[in-house]
Amino acid sequence: xxxxxxxxxxxxxxxxxxxxxxxxxxxxxxxxxxxxxxxxxxxxxxxxxxxxxxxxxxxxxxxxxxxxxxxxxxxxxxxxxxxxxxxxxxxxxxxxxxxxxxxxxxxxxxxxxxxxxxxxxxxxxxxxxxxxxxxxxxxxxxxxxxxxxxxxxxxxxxxxxxxxxxxxxxxxxxxxxxxxxxxxxxxxxxxxxxxxxxxxxxxxxxxxxxxxxxxxxxxxxxxxxxxxxxxxxxxxxxxxxxxxxxxxxxxxxxxxxxxxxxxxxxxxxxxxxxxxxxxxxxxxxxxxxxxxxxxxxxxxxxxxxxxxxxxxxxxxxxxxxxxxxxxxxxxxxxxxxxxxxxxxxxxxxxxxxxxxxxxxxxxxxxxxxxxxxxxxxxxxxxxxxxxxxxxxxxxxxxxxxxxxxxxxxxxxxxxxxxxxxxxxxxxxxxxxxxxxxxxxxxxxxxxxxxxxxxxxxxxxxxxxxxxxxxxxxxxxxxxxxxxxxxxxxxxxxxxxxxxxxxxxxxxxxxxxxxxxxxxxxxxxxxxxxxxxxxxxxxxxxxxxxxxxxxxxxxxxxxxxxxxxxxxxxxxxxxxxxxxxxxxxxxxxxxxxxxxxxxxxxxxxxxxxxxxxxxxxxxxxxxxxxxxxxxxxxxxxxxxxxxxxxxxxxxxxxxxxxxxxxxxxxxxxxxxxxxxxxxxxxxxxxxxxxxxxxxxxxxxxxxxxx
Amino acid sequence: xxxxxxxxxxxxxxxxxxxxxxxxxxxxxxxxxxxxxxxxxxxxxxxxxxxxxxxxxxxxxxxxxxxxxxxxxxxxxxxxxxxxxxxxxxxxxxxxxxxxxxxxxxxxxxxxxxxxxxxxxxxxxxxxxxxxxxxxxxxxxxxxxxxxxxxxxxxxxxxxxxxxxxxxx
Numbered sequence: 001x002x003x004x005x006x007x008x009x010x011x012x013x014x015x016x017x018x019x020x021x022x023x024x025x026x027x028x029x030x031x032x033x034x035x036x037x038x039x040x041x042x043x044x045x046x047x048x049x050x051x052x053x054x055x056x057x058x059x060x061x062x063x064x065x066x067x068x069x070x071x072x073x074x075x076x077x078x079x080x081x082x083x084x085x086x087x088x089x090x091x092x093x094x095x096x097x098x099x100x101x102x103x104x105x106x107x108x109x110x111x112x113x114x115x116x117x118x119x120x121x122x123x124x125x126x127x128x129x130x131x132x133x134x135x136x137x138x139x140x141x142x143x144x145x146x147x148x149x150x151x152x153x154x155x156x157x158x159x160x161x162x163x164x165x166x167x168x169x170x171x172x173x174x175x176x177x178x179x180x181x182x183x184x185x186x187x188x189x190x191x192x193x194x195x196x197x198x199x200x201x202x203x204x205x206x207x208x209x210x211x212x213x214x215x216x217x218x219x220x221x222x223x224x225x226x227x228x229x230x231x232x233x234x235x236x237x238x239x240x241x242x243x244x245x246x247x248x249x250x251x252x253x254x255x256x257x258x259x260x261x262x263x264x265x266x267x268x269x270x271x272x273x274x275x276x277x278x279x280x281x282x283x284x285x286x287x288x289x290x291x292x293x294x295x296x297x298x299x300x301x302x303x304x305x306x307x308x309x310x311x312x313x314x315x316x317x318x319x320x321x322x323x324x325x326x327x328x329x330x331x332x333x334x335x336x337x338x339x340x341x342x343x344x345x346x347x348x349x350x351x352x353x354x355x356x357x358x359x360x361x362x363x364x365x366x367x368x369x370x371x372x373x374x375x376x377x378x379x380x381x382x383x384x385x386x387x388x389x390x391x392x393x394x395x396x397x398x399x400x401x402x403x404x405x406x407x408x409x410x411x412x413x414x415x416x417x418x419x420x421x422x423x424x425x426x427x428x429x430x431x432x433x434x435x436x437x438x439x440x441x442x443x444x445x446x447x448x449x450x451x452x453x454x455x456x457x458x459x460x461x462x463x464x465x466x467x468x469x470x471x472x473x474x475x476x477x478x479x480x481x482x483x484x485x486x487x488x489x490x491x492x493x494x495x496x497x498x499x500x501x502x503x504x505x506x507x508x509x510x511x512x513x514x515x516x517x518x519x520x521x522x523x524x525x526x527x528x529x530x531x532x533x534x535x536x537x538x539x540x541x542x543x544x545x546x547x548x549x550x551x552x553x554x555x556x557x558x559x560x561x562x563x564x565x566x567x568x569x570x571x572x573x574x575x576x577x578x579x580x581x582x583x584x585x586x587x588x589x590x591x592x593x594x595x596x597x598x599x600x601x602x603x604x605x606x607x608x609x610x611x612x613x614x615x616x617x618x619x620x621x622x623x624x625x626x627x628x629x630x631x632x633x634x635x636x637x638x639x640x641x642x643x644x645x646x647x648x649x650x651x652x653x654x655x656x657x658x659x660x661x662x663x664x665x666x667x668x669x670x671x672x673x674x675x676x677x678x679x680x681x682x683x684x685x686x687x688x689x690x691x692x693x694x695x696x697x698x699x700x701x702x703x704x705x
Numbered sequence: 706x707x708x709x710x711x712x713x714x715x716x717x718x719x720x721x722x723x724x725x726x727x728x729x730x731x732x733x734x735x736x737x738x739x740x741x742x743x744x745x746x747x748x749x750x751x752x753x754x755x756x757x758x759x760x761x762x763x764x765x766x767x768x769x770x771x772x773x774x775x776x777x778x779x780x781x782x783x784x785x786x787x788x789x790x791x792x793x794x795x796x797x798x799x800x801x802x803x804x805x806x807x808x809x810x811x812x813x814x815x816x817x818x819x820x821x822x823x824x825x826x827x828x829x830x831x832x833x834x835x836x837x838x839x840x841x842x843x844x845x846x847x848x849x850x851x852x853x854x855x856x857x858x859x860x861x862x863x864x865x866x867x868x869x870x871x872x873x874x
C-alpha cells in the first residue's frame with residue numbers, strides 16, 4: 001500500500017509547505033481587533049487541507065495538530081471565541097511545528113518533540129480557557145457576532161476590503177447548510193493510474209465519511225463513478241481525493257435534492273474557488289506554481305454550473321523547471337538562428353526577394369514575442385520572497401524587545417525564479433541585521449525624538465534592465481568613526497580620506513562587526529560578506545547609503561534575468577565584443593583635440609564639459625586595433641558604479657539582443673568579461689563586464705597617481 | 706618521496722587501463738610523437754574554424770568556438786607540448802573532448818586511427834626524473850613498431866597549469 005502512495009508524497013509535501021506559508025502570511029495579516037472573516041476562513045481552510053492530506057497519508061502527528069488548529073479556528077470563525085494575540089502566537093508556533101513535522105516526514109529534518117508538545121498544549125489551553133470568556137459581552141465579541149449575523153444572512157459585507165466579498169459570504173452560508181443536511185454527491189474520476197491497493201484505501205476513506213455506493217467496478221474500467229451521501233461538505237470529499245486522484249479528471253457533483261433550494265447547488269461551483277483562494281499578494285498561485293487555478297473562477301462572480309467549475313481546474317499546470325529551462329534554451333537557439341537568417345538576408349536584393357524578406361520580418365517579430373512569453377514563464381513576483389519577512393521581523397523584534405513595522409513596496413515586481421530562490425537568504429540576513437543593529441530600542445528612540453516603533457522598508461522596483469531591491473530602516477545609521485577604528489584594529493587598509501561609500505563597504509569585509517555584544521541574532525561578523533558574495537555571484541551589486549541617526553539604506557541591484565541581454569556589439573581589430581546596453585550612456589566620434597593626457601600617463605576626453613578617463617579596449621585585452629589614431633575610433637561612454645569612463649573601440653557593429661552563455665561551464669572566469677554569446681554568423685563574442693572595466697581603470701589611475 | 710609518489714600514480718593509472726580489459730584509444734600525432742587518449746572521452750572530431758580569442762589567456766588557449774550553441778575553449782596541444790609546427794589550415798584537426806560534462810577542444814597535427822590495446826601491450830611509464838612530468842601519462846602502448854603515449858586527458862586538462870578551470874583565489 002505505502003509503496004503505491006509514496007509517489008503522491010512529494011505532491012503532498014509541496015502543497016503542504018505552500019499551504020503553511022500561506023497560513024503564516026494570513027496569520028500575520030490578521031487584525032487583532034476585528035479579524036476579517038474571510039481571512040479566518042482562509043486559515044481554517046489551509047489547516048483543513050493539510051489535515052485532509054496528512055490523514056490520507058497516515059501522518060497522524062500532523063493530522064492531530066491541524067485538527068486542534070481547526071477546532072480553535074472554527075470557534076473563532078463562528079464568533080464563539082474572540083481573537084487575541086496569544087492565539088496568533090500559538091497558531092504561529094503550531095505552524096512551525098507543522099513545518100518541522102513536514103520536514104521530518106520528507107526526511108529533511110527532525111521534530112523538536114518538546115516544542116510540539118508545548119504547541120499542542122497551548123492550543124488545548126486556549127480552547128478551554130477562552131471558552132469561559134465567551135459569556136463576557138465585550139465590545140469585540142459584539143462586533144464579530146454582528147459580522148457573523150451578517151454572514152448568516154448572506155448579505156454582502158460592504159466594509160470588508162476583500163476583493164470578493166460576494167462569493168466568500170455565499171460560500172460560508174452554504175457551508176452552514178451543507179454541514180447540516182446530508183447531500184448526495186456523484187463523484188467521477190479517472191482511476192487509470194491507480195493500483196488496486198490505493199483504490200481500496202480510497203474507498204474505505206470515503207466510506208468513513210458517509211454512505212458510499214459504488215456505481216461500477218473500478219477494477220474493470222478506466223474511470224470510477226461513486227455515489228456518496230454524506231454530512232461532510234464537498235470540500236472535504238475533494239480533499240480526501242485530491243491528493244490521490246488527478247484533479248483534472250476529478251468531478252464532484254451534488255445531486256439535486258428536491259427540497260433543497262436551487263440556489264444551494266450553485267455555490268458548489270464556488271467551493272473549489274474558495275478552497276484554492278489566494279492571499280491578495282499572491283503567495284501560492286503564480287505562474288507555474290499551483291496545480292489548481294483560481295483565476296478563471298475569480299473573474300466569474302456569477303455562480304457557474306458545477307461542470308464548468310470542474311473543467312476550469314486545469315487552467316494552470318505544474319511543470320518541472322527543467323522543462324521550462326530547456327524551452328528557454330531552445331528559444332535562445334531559435335533567436336540565434338533567426339539573427340543568422342536576418343544577416344544573410346541583408347545581402348540579397350530587396351526588389352527580387354520582397355516576399356522572402358517580408359517573411360523574415362514576420363519571423364523576427366514572432367521570435368521576439370515567443371522569446372518574451374517564454375521568458376515570462378520563469379518570472380515571478382517578488383512577493384514570494386517578501387511574504388516571509390513579516391514573520392522574520394515579528395519574531396526577531398519580539399526577541400530583541402524592539403517595536404518594528406515592516407513596510408513592503410512593489411511586491412508585484414517580477415524577476416527570474418532562479419534569482420528569487422537565491423535572493424532570499426541575503427535579504428533575510430540584511431533584514432535581521434537592520435533589526436539588530438539598525439533599529440534602536442524603543443526607549444532610546446523616544447529619547448532621540450523618534451517614534452518608538454521603528455520602520456523597515458522593503459522596496460522592489462525595475463530600473464532599466466535591472467531590478468533594485470532596497471532594505472532601508474530609520475534606525476541609528478552607520479558610524480563612520482567606529483567602522484574606521486574597527487577596520488584599523490583589524491589591519492585593513494583604511495585612511496581618513498576615504499569616501500563614505502568606501503567606508504560603508506567595509507562592513508562587507510569578512511569577520512567585520514562593530515557590535516560589542518554578540519547576540520544570537522547577529523553580531524558575529526559572519527554574514528555580511530556572504531551577502532555580498534552571493535549577490536555578486538548573481539551578477540548583482542550592493543550599495544549602502546547611510547546617515548548617522550537617520551537610518552541606513554542597502555540597495556541590491558540585480559540583473560532582471562540571467563539569460564538575455566540587450567547589448568551593443570563593437571569591433572576591435574578582427575574581434576567583436578558585446579557591451580551591455582544598460583551601462584552605455586552615449587557613443588561619439590572624438591576630435592583629435594578633445595583628447596588630452598595627464599602627466600603623460602592617463603588620457604582624458606572632454607565630453608560636455610566633463611573630463612572622463614579614456615580606456616582603450618585593445619590595450620586592456622591585448623589586441624591589435626584596426627585604427628591607428630584615437631580620433632579614428634569611437635568612444636563609448638560607460639556609466640558603471642557611479643563613475644563614467646570613455647572606452648575606445650574601432651567601430652560600432654550593431655545593437656541586438658544576446659543570449660548569455662556562460663564561459664564558466666567549460667572554461668574559467670575571465671577578467672573584464674562577464675560571459676559570451678553567439679553572433680548571427682555563428683561566431684562567439686565575449687560580453688564585456690563594464691563595471692569591472694571601470695573599476696580596472698580606477699585602479700590603474702590610483703596606481704599611476 | 707616525490708619519486709615514490711609519481712611511481713604510485715603511474716601504476717594506479719596503469720591498473721585503470723587493465724580494469725577495462727582491452728581499451729580503445731584514439732591515436733593522434735603531435736610532431737613526430739604519437740599519442741593515445743581514451744576513445745570514450747572523445748565527443749567528435751572537426752576542423753579548425755572561426756575562433757574567438759580570449760583576453761589575457763595563455764598562448765596555448767586559442768580561444769572559443771561555437772559548437773552548436775555550446776561555447777567551447779580550444780587548446781592547441783602543439784603549443785602546450787612544444788611539438789610540431791604551429792600553423793592552421795583546412796587540414797588542422799580539433800578533437801572535441803567531453804570530460805565529465807565539460808567540453809574542451811584540442812588542436813593536434815593529425816588523427817591517425819583508433820587502436821585496440823590489450824593489457825600486455827601497455828607498459829608502465831619509466832621514470833624520467835624531473836625532465837618529464839609523467840603524472841598524466843597512463844603508460845606506453847606498443848602496436849607493431851609504433852609507440853603510443855597514453856594520456857589521461859582528463860587529468861591533464863584539469864591541471865592547474867592548463868588554466869581551464871577556476872583557480873581558487
